[in-house]
Amino acid sequence: MSIQRLRLKNFRNLQDVDFHPTPGLNFLIGKNGSGKTSLLEAIYLLSLVRSFRSKKLKNLINHSTSSFTVFANFVDTEGQVYPLGVQRQEFSDETEILLRGQRPGSIAELTAQLPVQLINPDAFRLLEGGPKDRRQFIDWGVFHVEPSFIFVWQRFQRALKQRNSLLRRGRMDPLQLQLWEKEIALYGEEVTTYREGYLEELRPIFAHLLARLSDIQDFRLSFQRGWDKNLPLLDNLRAGREKDLDQGFTQSGPQRADLRVTIEGRAAIEVLSRGQQKLVVSALKLAQGELLAKKTGKRCIYLIDDLPAELDEEHRQVFCKVLEEQASQVFITSVDEAALKVDWKEPEQNLWFHVEQGQIRPLS
Ligand SMILES: Nc1ncnc2c1ncn2[C@@H]1O[C@H](COP(=O)(O)OP(=O)(O)OP(=O)(O)O)[C@@H](O)[C@H]1O
Ligand SMILES: [Mg+2]
Structure with a gap:
């Protein structure tokens, strides 16, 4: 383009x-x-x-x-x-x-x-911002390489919104709740599979670019999917009902996913200089572009x-x-x-x- x-x-x-x-x-x-x-x-x-x-x-x-x-x-x-x-x-x-x-x-x-990929001072948010910025980063990539992702993502968001609205009203209509939990679980697991698959492919490209751009070593991108990894999402939602009702929103699931960026086990934002941060976020964004080209031309x-x-x-x-x-x-x-x-x-x-x-x- x-x-x-x-x-x-x-x-x-x-x-x-x-x-x-x-x-x-x-x-x-x-x-x-x-x-x-x-x-x-x-x-x-x-x-x-x-x-x-x-x-x-x-x-x-x-x-x-x-x-x-x-x-x-x-x-x-x-x-x-x-x-x-x-x-x-x-x-x-x-x-x-x-x-x-x-x-x-x-x-x-x-x-x-x-x-379009933008590298400006806002791009630092990938390191210093909240999980939402990093989810957006991953989802940008998945959206551009997986045509069906948007459908799955929208379905997931819709179901999550419905469950949250039931929780906010404080009414536990078990049948309705069950229905939306099934939807959340179905599409939420799929969103997560897409995200994990995408990051799997992104990591080596990113590592290669970062090595070209800087001498930063021992860098890791670890994905946190947003819920207890020993349980399927549906079980997690069911187990969390009481707590969620207390808080008025769904506390675990892909809407809480994050990408932890670490160096020798420490958060990158705590260790890197400003210039190094710029090289890391640039390598992340360039890696997305390379992966896009590789997968779609x-x-x-x-x-x-x-x-x-x-x-x-x-x-x-x-x-x-x-x-x-x-x-x-x-x-x-x-x-x-x-x-x-x-x-x-x-x-x-x-x-x-x-x-x-x-x-x-x-x-x-
Ligand atoms: N709606 C507007 N109508 C007219 N002028 C505007 C409007 N919004 C911003 N400007 C002016 O447009 C000019 C260009 O702004 P811009 O941010 O693009 O500059 P820049 O070349 O990137 O500068 P810098 O090197 O400081 O980043 C500024 O003088 C700004 O005040
Ligand atoms: Mg400017």
């Missing part, structure tokens, strides 16, 4: 942009406040119809206008070019999306077409905001070289062009742009 052309109208400070990136590495250099992160945000929006820094899409509309448009031509795995547009008006609650001239059935359909688009931040010259060099090997489309921002001077294998494959006051121009 890659973006061939990106047109922006009144998207934050990017009021009128017509941008032609390369399918390889794109460097966006510009001062603070020039619009670099906004450009990444626009690409992210095309995949997920949300922003990574504003809850409301209305905030992305340029202050002097009342709507924004993000339009792209993207290339799929077969080399076919498709149009995709997202538009938002200030006085409407709806976001208009057109994929190949039609409204997509769901956002998941869009995301599946255009997988799809390549995700990488958005890397302020690549040089936190990294010394040596680590910037290896990071850039690893990116070059990914054969993915990458958008890299930096305030400093010199910080990205690397011995590229194929420098002619890279394009450099200058971002200035909402304009993007090739850097000569």
Whole structure:
């Protein structure tokens, strides 16, 4: 997947942009406040119809206008070019999306077409955030490689919601409870099997990438499925009824799963420096992209905001070289062009742009 052309109208400070990136590495250099992160945000929006820094899409509309448009031509795995547009008006609650001239059935359909990975300060949440961030990480991967995962996951969520609502009402209708517990167990075990299988495949790819990017040793990713591993989920739910009723929600199951990231048995977040953390989260995200390509032939688009931040010259060099090997489309921002001077294998494959006051121009 890659973006061939990106047109922006009144998207934050990017009021009128017509941008032609390369399918390889794109460097966006510009001062603070020039619009670099906004450009990444626009690409992210095309995949997920949300922003990574504003809850409301209305905030992305340029202050002097009342709507924004993000339009792209993207290339799929077969080399076919498709149009995709997202538009938002200030006085409407709806976001208009057109994929190949039609409204997509769901956002998941869009995301599946255009997988995007973001590496920015939020990515540190994989280590410092709560279990939810790590579950989202795993589920992103499973969603993109297993077409039936979304169905199973939705069924599981629905059943869990139903059981929680019975618990909250404090009524133990045993028949209803049993019914939803069976559903939770059926789909919950399946969600877990998917997650475990995915991580099994991800681990060696991650280990290889981490070894390239850093000299961190004795690293482990251990999956915790969210309930007592000696019992089937159904037995766990039944045994936990009284406690769950007390608390008003279901306390064990895949909704409590986590990925423990440790070094020599200690939590990675307690041991690693900030730069090392960046390399670990980057290796995790790059591993997801490699696994996606291996399983489906799809390549995700990488958005890397302020690549040089936190990294010394040596680590910037290896990071850039690893990116070059990914054969993915990458958008890299930096305030400093010199910080990205690397011995590229194929420098002619890279394009450099200058971002200035909402304009993007090739850097000569
Ligand atoms: N809705 C909006 N309308 C107009 N301008 C906006 C809007 N939202 C943000 N801006 C401005 O857009 C500019 C670009 O912001 P952006 O975060 O993209 O800059 P950046 O190049 O990533 O800067 P930095 O190097 O500091 O990260 C900023 O000056 C910001 O104040
Ligand atoms: Mg920025």
